[in-house]
Amino acid sequence: MTALSSEASAAAVGEPLVVLDHVEKWYGDLHVLQDINLSIKRGEVVVVIGPSGSGKSTLCRTINRLETIDKGSITLDGKALPQEGKQLADLRAEVGMVFQSFNLFAHKTILENVTLGPIKVRKIAKAEAEKLGMQLLERVGLANQAPKYPAQLSGGQQQRVAIARALAMQPKVMLFDEPTSALDPEMIKEVLDVMVDLAKQGMTMVVVTHEMGFARTAANRIVFMADGQVLEEGTPEEFFTNAQSARARDFLGHIL
Numbered sequence: 001m002t003a004l005s006s007e008a009s010a011a012a013v014g015e016p017l018v019v020l021d022h023v024e025k026w027y028g029d030l031h032v033l034q035d036i037n038l039s040i041k042r043g044e045v046v047v048v049i050g051p052s053g054s055g056k057s058t059l060c061r062t063i064n065r066l067e068t069i070d071k072g073s074i075t076l077d078g079k080a081l082p083q084e085g086k087q088l089a090d091l092r093a094e095v096g097m098v099f100q101s102f103n104l105f106a107h108k109t110i111l112e113n114v115t116l117g118p119i120k121v122r123k124i125a126k127a128e129a130e131k132l133g134m135q136l137l138e139r140v141g142l143a144n145q146a147p148k149y150p151a152q153l154s155g156g157q158q159q160r161v162a163i164a165r166a167l168a169m170q171p172k173v174m175l176f177d178e179p180t181s182a183l184d185p186e187m188i189k190e191v192l193d194v195m196v197d198l199a200k201q202g203m204t205m206v207v208v209t210h211e212m213g214f215a216r217t218a219a220n221r222i223v224f225m226a227d228g229q230v231l232e233e234g235t236p237e238e239f240f241t242n243a244q245s246a247r248a249r250d251f252l253g254h255i256l
Ligand code: ADP
Pocket: 027, 030, 032, 050, 051, 052, 053, 054, 055, 056, 057, 058, 059
């Protein structure tokens, strides 16, 4: 390999894309995020795990500014997250988010759900948005469902639409907050398979999940949170075989 190509690939994966620096957040007296320092690199898949109430959802929500922070900074691709206005809307469009509840627009078709953002926010022509939308629905295995309405689809299908809808905005990073927790067991795999594909294609992903199989196979790094703090970080191998903190070992004892 020439020096040039190795430099090019080092630039493609590895430089920090989302950086949280000494982030603090309170809800009243509750110190929900405590000195969070995280650097998520381009192409990296970071799985966030930890007990209920540890601040995982809040962490995700601060990354796309659904929640403000009280101290510290969050940057996306080198730019500070603005507090409000058009700049915030622009920046938020670069962060795709998939929630536990699918949050599809009930009165829009599957294809409309996927094309709405690109048309309204990205100002893409309808025909082009539809073409892209159909490609994305193809990618999540749902092109044949395009004219239907969300209620006509299973939970797993709806969540795959939600993923396609987020991807339609061509985000730099995708956040998943327990995307399979509301699904019946038989539908979990079809959603995880889409996420694994996305990871393989190089998408930068932050995934909050209790699916330890996914964490083991798809994560580059596991972040373990408890009580608003990042207690441990490591590769899946390190974390699952050699967790350092009693909290993490206790958590693993319950979940595995
Ligand atoms: P997790 O996703 O790890 O279960 P959350 O980030 O949802 O944790 O919540 C962390 C803590 O913050 C919990 O104690 C929760 O009750 C509290 N919390 C979450 N959202 C709010 C809010 N909007 N106002 C006040 N407290 C909140």
